Amino acid sequence: MSVRSRINLIIFQTLVFSLMFALFGRLFYLQVLASDKYQDAAISIQSRDVVTPAVRGAITDINGTPMVVDLPGLVVSINRTVLDQQFDKGTSVLASISNLFGLEYADVYQRTRLCGELPRNNRAGCWNGTRYQPIPLVGNATQDIALKIMENSDAYPGVEVQSVPIRSYPSLSGENVAHVLGYVGSVTDEDLKNPEVNYYRNEVVGKSGLEIQYNQYLRGTPGVRTFLVNRKEVVTKQDKNIKAISGNNLITNIDSRLQAGVEKALEAAVKRARGSGYRGDSGAAIVLEIKTGRVLAMASYPTYDPSIWQKGLTVKQAQDLFSEAKGVPALSRPLQGLFAPASTFKSISVVAAAAAGYELNKNYDCPASVEIGTRTFKNFDSVAAGRIPLDVGLAISCDSLWYQISYDEWVRDGGLKPKSNANDYFFKAAKDFGVGVLTGIDLPSELKGRLPDRQWKQNWYEQNKDFYCNYKDRAKKQDLTAYLIEIARENCLDGNKVRAGDAVNFSIGQGDTLVTPLRLAQMYAAIANDGLYYKPQIARAIVDADGKIVKEFKPEVADKIEIEQSTWDFLHRGLRMVVTRGTAAGVFSGFPVAVSGKTGTAQVFGKNPNGSAKDDTSWFASYGPTEDPQYAVVMMVSQGGFGASTSGLGVRNIYETLFGVTGNKVNPEKAIFPTGVPTNIAKVDLKKVASKVDLTGKKESGVKIK
Secondary structure, three states, X not given: OOHHHHXXXXXXXXXXXXXXXXXXXXXXXXXXXXXXXXXXXXXXXXXXXXXXXXXXXXXXXXXXXXXXXXXXXXXXXXXXXXXXXXXXXXXHHHHHHHHHHOOOHHHHHHHOOEHHHOOOOOOOOXXXXXXXXXXXXXXXXXXXXHHHHHHOHHHOOOEEEEEEEEEEOOOOOOOOOHHHHOOEEEOOHHHHOOOOOOOOOOOEEEOOHHHHHOHHHHOOEOEEEEEEEOXXXXXXXXXXXXXXXXXXXXXXXXXXXXXXXXXXXHHHHHHHHHHOOOOOOEEEEEEEEOOOOXXXXXXXXOOOOOOHHHHOOOHHHHHXXXXXOOOOOOOOHHHHOOEOOHHHHHHHHHHHHHHOOOOOOOEEEEOOEEEEOOEEEEOHHHOOOEEEEHHHHHHHOOOHHHHHHHHHHHHHOOOOOOOOOOOOHHHHXXXXXXXXXXXXXXXOOOOOOEOOOHHHHHHHHHHHHHHHHOHHHHOOHHHOOHHHHHHXXXXXXXXXXXXXXXXXXXXXXXXOOEEOHHHHHHHHHHHHOOOEEEOOEOEEEEEOOOOOEEEEOOOOEEEEOOOOHHHHHHHHHHHHHHHHOOOOOOOOOOOOOOOEEEEEEEOOOOEOOOOOEOOOEEEEEEEEOOOOOOEEEEEEEEOOOOHHHHHXXXXXXXXXXXXXXXXXXXXXXXXXXXXXXXXXXXXXXXXHOOOXXXXXXXXXXXXXXX
């Protein structure tokens, strides 16, 4: 054999051995190293999981009284895979179900459509899951109707009845607390894509509020029974049987009795505003424990029945939740409502003035109006008060006094040509109080408000310059008035500058400044506590079914405002004078508990949907008792008119509930916290629910627009 032939043979043998080695290596990998992976894959092809959702943990108030709890109920669901195989695509079945439950066919049809099957502008109430997942249609169905469906299954193909835990809201103290609790909903495709959590199709998970914030604790562990089937879908054996583990309970800082009282006071304030001729479209009220930051009550108006998410949301209910004409009940005003704080902001202006060197115990002019540039800035109702002490100016809420101080500081900082080292005392004071940042409350979707300082002005200008510089071409025809055209011209030229008008408006809480009611409550808690303020907290503790503490949430300091003690002392004196001889004196006349606070009446520009001009925003921010502040209480009524007569009276009603005031006397037995806010972690008592909750499913529920 030639050398060439031997070389060819060696190459061929090497190739064969290489291929054999690769083959055996691959077989070794598949059969040994990766055997578990492929065994699981093989099993998954011939396995079927039956998932039993875990009982979701309860959410209770600070005393352990349940505000939301899972209770057994019958749920009627639609199986689209079966329905779509019907000759009429399930139209007749849906019509029968509509008649059976007294529902509108259009609502039932909408709720059983995948969101992707409907036009983008008509998806209210659609199904956000897949067609392979049962679509819940009616929660808490009666036993009679459930039996009728099961006994006549041939007449209702694709209609399923299951006994499952249903989220229920006992409202033992008459509280609503819908915006704080949030709601749960079925798992969506987006949820299933979450690599950190192993969700199952028929689970319910938190979607908003505390339900989503603490979902990992409340959810529990679903039970899973895995069966092996053959190609004919016949069960051959049971592979796994993992029992469901109930979720942990969440104890909050909310007191359900106080919450009910706050909700009642807020609703009364809105209706009082309407009775006085104002639009009164919405409102918010908050009670914070000053020395811990615990949220003891938080109400938003208008509200809705939280059980609608479980009983089945109709198209009209879904539309009403987000309807401007209805006041957008889905919006949580304490966290998401952004409003000009008006004269409640003058407390921050006091801090700014003190930092700038103004003597707090000196007299200042309070004229009827002040000329600044080409504009006249008027005092409230154009009333002059003469030369008065600054604390009196705070008590009677003089605007023109602050126009002069803030304008002088604006000039010292360089005016339209600001110095590189501008003091910006007013902006800095607001920043110290957290204006323009999140409070960090343990609830999702909080908005941070707006601090319109120099950087904000620059950012705003860069975003809007093109619009204002081409205003005549880009504005709507009805907006091409001489005044608006001139405003656009000014904004095009120097919209990035803090003007004199911006400075004076900022000092009285007007202009571009926006805060949430929660932020203002935290600001007044800081004033009451000499600058130390805490992060607002809803959660108190997570406990398991046996009452063992899983996690405790302790107070967290948010910040400490470092200023002279004399400034805090001045503010305490001035805010008490507001209630004794100032703008809130009439409202709190004869009140047996000393409280301090500040009224605010914010001008609002713009039109309502019906074309009418918007009314003023009513504010009252406070703390009490004055000598040893325990609670910060704030109320806001949008388009509610005067601060004192609308929100001030509402806050008085809240203090009456807090301290047990009847008439002008304190009844300690009626006080919410006669010995102070509880410091211990309560025991969850689910027995209170059994005799109070309607389990028949007959009760009609819907969006409560009051």
